[in-house]
Amino acid sequence: MRIQLQNCEFILLPEKALYRPDESLLVIADVHLGKARHFRSEGIAIPASAQNGDYEKLRTLFDKFHPFKVYFLGDLFHSRLNNDWQLFESLINQYPHITFTLVKGNHDIINKTLFQQLHIQVVNHIEDKCFIYSHEPLKENASGKVNIAGHIHPGIHLSGKANQSLRLPCFYSTGTTFILPAFGSLTGLFMMDRNNDTEVYVVLPDNIKKI
């Protein structure tokens, strides 16, 4: 689904990512790589393969959009360094023409020199002419720019007649803040409120619906 933010066109993708065609920029939040292996190293038997889908999904997006730039909006890795790094490394090395930037999140505790060795920049936020990209939504934003952020893992609860209801991930926009759904498959949802000032874009398996 195409939307306009600050007169720029963005495409909301059902893969739970955001694409900005004019800059060939792909924005992805809260992947939480290495989570399964982190659990396993602590004796919790979650299948390591549980996260393979996330790598595949990233490849699919890179191959489909051929972005020049990719911003990871924080929580790219779930915890300390583990063997998932090797999977990540081979993914990044496969796309030498893409410029990757990591906006640091609260989970990102892996030493930034490791990222730099892969030519990934690590920053606290990114600001351009119209937007501020951050991990946590900014508490104050008087810049007149739109803040694009992650961290929240937004979801929405819809209910209707005959007691029908659904819980789905969403893109969530309120005022000057635009929040991405969490990309990673091993993440949960935080239920958001809906009111006159909010715009909610629900993520379905194959498309996005505004409600």
Add this chain to the structure above:
Amino acid sequence: MSDKYPIANEWFSRSGWQPYDFQIKTWDAILSGYSGLLNAPTGYGKTYAIWFGVVQQYFNKKKQPAGLHCLWITPLRALSKEIHMATERVSDELGIDYTIGLRTGDTSNKERTAQKKKMPNGLITTPESVHLLLAQKGYADTFKHIEFIVVDEWHELMGTKRGVQIELAISRLRAINPKLKVWGISATIGNLEEAKEVLLGSAPQKQTMIRAKLDKKIIIETLLPDVIEKYPWAGHLGITLIDKILPVIHQSNSTLIFTNTRSQCEIWYQRLLQYDPDLAGIIALHHGSLSEEVRQWVEEALHEGKLKAVVSTSSLDLGVDFRPVDTVVQIGSPKGVARFMQRAGRSGHQPGATSKIYFLPTHSLEIIEGSAIRYAIKEHLIEQRIPYIRSFDVLIQYLVTLAVSDGFHADIIYNEIVQTHCYESVTRDEFDWCLAFITQGGQLLDNYDEFHKVVIEDGIYKVTSRRIAMRHRLNMGTIVSESMMQVKYLGGARLGAIEEWFISRLKPGDAFWFAGKHVELISVKEMSAFVRKSTTNKGLFPSWQGGKMPLSSQLSKTIRHRLNEYQSGAKLDAEMDKLAPLFEEQKRRSHLPHEDELLIETAKTRDGYHVFFYPFEGRNVHEGLSALFAYRIAQIKPMSFSIAFNDYGFELLSDQEIPLEEALANGLLNNDNLTEDMLACVNITEMAKRKFRDIAHIAGLVFSGYPGKPVKARHMQASSQLFFSVFSDNEKNNLLLQQAYDEVLTFQMEQVRTLQSMERIQHQKVVIQHLEKLSPFCFPILAERFREKLSNEKLEDRLQKLIKQLEK
């Protein structure tokens, strides 16, 4: 009396008592080396029937070994304390050298350390504490001389995973000491013989069953409203009968008032005080979420006869004997015959006394249960307890427990566990799967794996990481509760615990009722909610999640039978007379079903299209049948349903017209493909997901931490639902996943019962009524708050519909 048991002889002659036959029989059996099950009611000396056998056997030895000789396991700390007092009295008064210790969750660290140095001869404890002992280094030495395990209230434990823990502990201790004797004490249930087999396991041993055959007389009186409400909303009627309950309290010495939920317990306590302020200070409440201090105070006050009444949940069901109590009231459906008899037995404990119990129905249709239960008790229709089998979660926890203490050899433990009832059908492959689960985190391995939990050194499975050992010890047990918040006064006094989700809906300043007190929330810090006395007079009552108990098959069958008798014009009892206007109204608006009829009602309201079915089989079976019927109807065309059920029937509600006639013609009620359809209906997955919550905790995938202690390792937290979907996507053969489905089929849907009821429904005449006005039968179902969903419409279509409704 024979001189075979001098200790008992002396005790009884000192007290001037005569032993019962069953006591003598039990002593004989114990002294002749038998294991067995003793079936006797509370209050007739069942404790001493076992105890004097155990102690006599000890002193009959040529040399009395030091250390642990008998392990006495009870389901409740309060009961442990009572047994401790009773047995210690024997040692003290007779001056015999048999020491007795107590070890429960309340036991101090100091005492634990002292016990570790020198174990008492008898240890009164709980299933959890036994497993904690197995998690200690050198446990085999502790249990070296153990000769007896006694399991009190086995009927309570058998149908739970705590019962499985006991089976496992017995299998281990029997290996340490092959002469071990096992005795169970059980109230009357429908499958006593099976209860004995489950407890004793298949290891060769002399075994016997001793039945006290002391029938207790129970008088049941239903508190009836003056005028019957013909449109019975669930939960409405109860409180209006409060003026009937007050005289009962005043006429009695001390009354126990049982409710079915903790929430009801709080509400009734409050209302009683409101209607009769004179009761202030002489009534109290008691339920499992109150702090230990509060509960202990109530129990002591009850013992001392200081309380006129206590409103309680099942927390006072068991064992402990409160002499001053002479009256019992049951509020709401008794749910089962055995449970009702147990509660009735809380009064008139003295041998030969009559137990009097009042039944207070909470909606008018429930009145019928007073009549039904009287019939069931007269005809001895008592429920069975279904033991758990193949509980891989408990097995995995147990294996890690053994790995934490001294480590284990796989072959030895496998041979032990297949002698238990729970695991007798577990194959070596399945056992190996469990081993792989704890050593390599599953069967699939990749090159990058870093799984670490249990390691194998020289063929011994052990835990080497102190952190993993510590976390395991903190999370042992099979009782999984919601995430709890401690409720405290600012000064620090603890009131008890409320589920986190309830507190999270409150804002500071909001008032609520808890522990019988009216408090207001001040602040929430980590896992504590701080409160002070409220000055307002409004407030919410907390509620606790947790399964609702279903009506037992014995009771539901009796209800169908009673309805039939009513129709035949027989003069029955006060309850059925009272219900006559409601039944007549049901006839006028719809139809009153005979035993050989299945009533189906349809209606259209603002909410959509309703279909009500009335099999009268209890809520568990209805939960299964409703999902099955919804699934079968949705095969005609894609539909979404909301489903509600109670003990009498269930409702399917949809935003589209429900093609009932077509579904019936297509074999809605058919027995063909029943199991396949049950497994196919979406709700099984939903139900299994819920069951998996406990399983994931028990198997150590999810940590709850200790109550009151905040979970520190947030980054280690994932919901059981996430595990469920990950296993479903990646590891279909995961035994824990399969266990979740098995538990749904066996316990939740009561598969056997569901198959039996479908069989019965096949032969029933279907009566369809299209309602213009809603009928008395359907009201309580409409009022059920808890609802299931089932849909096979496409996600996008469902969303589209929801959006359209929002736009209207």
